[in-house]
Amino acid sequence: MSNTDSISAAGTEALLARMSRFLLLFAGVLFCTLLLSRFFFLPRFTQVDIAGASYEARDLPVLRASLSDAVQQLEEQRDALLFPVQYPQYRHLVQRKHAQADAAALYDRIDAVAGQFRQEGMDAVFFSSLRLDPALRVLTLEGDVRNVGMRSMTVLAQFLEALRSLPFVSSVDSPRFVRLQDDSIGSYSPFTIHLTIL
């Protein structure tokens, strides 16, 4: 090894030694600072005050869940106190009663729709039966369209469209369209319509 090489190697070693000391010092100071920040400063930034109490930000979702449960329990407790009768089967039957469709109100609404097709003071849509299953909310209408001459099927189709447009009707099963002849009432179109009520 020449003198120049050994001087160069010694210089590199000295540089490396100096750099390693500097790295150790820098990393040590940085680590200590961050460690201090982690335990003394960071909690101050991540803590929130809610109604006079301090919480860690990371605990908030758990706190929300437990508060929501507590609020729900209190609501149930309050509602239970508001209903004097707590017998569960009675409560369930009352709910079923409230969920039932009102046949008289439905009759009035559908009769009003049928009235729209009255021509020259004569009814066009006649009902022979209105049957309601209040629990299933299915209404079955039976009757016929008459007093409109050969247009009975057209008027029946218009009546169906008017029923479909009612806000409380969710679906209407179309009847079979047919025009029949009767000696006493002339041309007529009988119908059986099933309505599902909202």
Added chain:
Amino acid sequence: MFVARRHRGTFLSLVVGIGLLGASIALVSEHVHAIVGVRDTAVPLIAQLTDLRYRQALLHEQVELTQLQSALRIGSQEEQVRTYVLPNQPNTDRIIALFDVLSLLPGQHAFIGGLSPITIGDAFAEEEGVLQTIPISVQCTVRRDGLERMLNFFRLSGVLTVADALRTDEIAMILAQVEAVDPAGIVALEQFFSTDLLEYAREPDVHEDQLLKGFSSPDVLEALRQTLQTSLLHDARMFLGDALGDVLEQQGLWPLPFLLIRDVQIQPGGAAEWFRVSLTLHAYHRSLQE
């Protein structure tokens, strides 16, 4: 030897320095995550948590008030339900008596023109065997206004208190208003809700005034007035508030047995504005095992 020790010292400084640098990077990352977490999670939650804390305190107060009020309540409506509304054996005699009352209402109060024989079927289990149901079929002729009155009567049968006459959404709407602006009004509401329905229907003004006095907020008053006008309470006032209510009380038929309309068929009657109505009702009673 000195050189070797110096080399080891340099190597050790490098390794420890790099290690501390790595740990510092991890700590910086933790800082960043914590601050981003506060921004993304905590800030939106703070508003919700403040609301929840407020609601919790409010509900706690309401529960305490209603507990006090319910402790003062006289007579057990629960017992009335078990004795008259859902008795532990079929109460067909009371049900037949009801049809008698409906068909024999005097003069202007009458709305049933004629009544067919009443058919009573065999009992079957419902509500997981806790309740028994008896189907009852009957046909009657009614005037147009009587149709509504008769069906409303069956909608009211078995409904014992004011609270039971209100739908869940109607109660929720009132409670939301009360909670928002007039939480202490829960006492007046609790009193009103526990009022016997017949008692309310016969003297609605007394009970409604007492209820409305418990509130000062126009929003709550409006919500209450609207509910009183549009709910089943309106039908109860119209229907039980007249002669029928008197007859039911005189004949000891209140509280009414629980009847649910299972099927209703409306057909034109013999004359204009008259209908023939076929009804299938389900009458409930508790199973003996219950």
